[in-house]
Amino acid sequence: MNLQLLTPIEKNLGTFSVKRLLPSPKRHMVGPWIFFDHFGSATLNAGEGLDVRPHPHINLGTVTYLFSGEIVHRDSLGSHQSILPGDIKLMIAGNGIVHSEREPDNVRSEKRVLHGLQFWFALPEEDEETDPAFYHYPAEQIPQDTIDGVQVRILIGQGVGMNSPVKTFSPIFFAAVSVTEDQQLELPALKEYAIYIIKGELQSSHDILDEKCMFAAQDSEDVFLKARKNTQFVIIGGDSMGKRHISWNFVSSRSEHIAQAKEDWKNRRFPVVPGDEHEYIPPPDG
Numbered sequence: 076m077n078l079q080l081l082t083p084i085e086k087n088l089g090t091f092s093v094k095r096l097l098p099s100p101k102r103h104m105v106g107p108w109i110f111f112d113h114f115g116s117a118t119l120n121a122g123e124g125l126d127v128r129p130h131p132h133i134n135l136g137t138v139t140y141l142f143s144g145e146i147v148h149r150d151s152l153g154s155h156q157s158i159l160p161g162d163i164k165l166m167i168a169g170n171g172i173v174h175s176e177r178e179p180d181n182v183r184s185e186k187r188v189l190h191g192l193q194f195w196f197a198l199p200e201e202d203e204e205t206d207p208a209f210y211h212y213p214a215e216q217i218p219q220d221t222i223d224g225v226q227v228r229i230l231i232g233q234g235v236g237m238n239s240p241v242k243t244f245s246p247i248f249f250a251a252v253s254v255t256e257d258q259q260l261e262l263p264a265l266k267e268y269a270i271y272i273i274k275g276e277l278q279s280s281h282d283i284l285d286e287k288c289m290f291a292a293q294d295s296e297d298v299f300l301k302a303r304k305n306t307q308f309v310i311i312g313g314d315s316m317g318k319r320h321i322s323w324n325f326v327s328s329r330s331e332h333i334a335q336a337k338e339d340w341k342n343r344r345f346p347v348v349p350g351d352e353h354e355y356i357p358p359p360d361g
């Protein structure tokens with residue numbers, strides 16, 4: 076197995092920073108996954124808060140997954156949903172959607188920890204212009220099991236005898252795993268995959284997989300991971316989606332769609348977010 080090491084790029088969000096693993100200078104995508112942010116673990120003081128203001132997307136799906144904290148999602152469809160640890164938030168941008176993510180007012184008066192992951196995946200070309208949609212899956216709907224002492228949650232896709240209820244558009248996979256020292260796990264069969272270590276350390280063949288790094292490869296058949304200490308990690312993967320363009324919050328197989336989306340956003344042609352319609356963020360290139 077030839078692992079490709081992807082180290083994070085730190086992005087400052089004001090109250091805390093995020094570790095961005097995808098897209099990477101070394102690798103654009105892993106299967107259909109084109110964006111991967113790890114935010115936190117961040118301790119926020121009373122009066123501070125996460126505020127991701129309304130912004131647009133096209134031709135992709137977004138996933139939010141929390142280990143701790145609470146985020147409120149609003150979008151231009153009228154969705155208004157609190158996201159809690161273990162839930163899966165899935166938003167399909169399709170031909171265009173606007174959303175915001177903020178901490179709720181009731182948690183901002185006290186010290187707390189915010190920790191989670193956010194991903195984007197590319198939609199198949201035939202689904203890029205589908206109508207936008209929002210799906211919320213509470214933690215209790217997500218299948219989980221302990222396999223030979225290894226705790227596994229199949230968040231999206233299927234593997235190790237479990238099937239997630241989360242809607243998919245192509246062969247795609249996302250799992251969260253907790254393993255204690257010296258335990259071993261065989262990976263599900265994936266054409267492309269990546270392992271991201273939240274905390275701890277793994278070994279695969281002769282490779283040591285360190286904390287806060289991503290390790291990407293092709294073909295996970297007969298790949299075994301062994302924990303060198305108590306470790307928490309995620310696995311993402313799936314079938315290759317082909318070339319995708321990415322610029323700011325836009326992903327598409329066609330660059331002209333991104334150019335049009337930028338023009339539409341600049342000229343306020345996207346719908347507003349009910350209950351969060353007063354802020355506007357210009358695209359970074361003006």
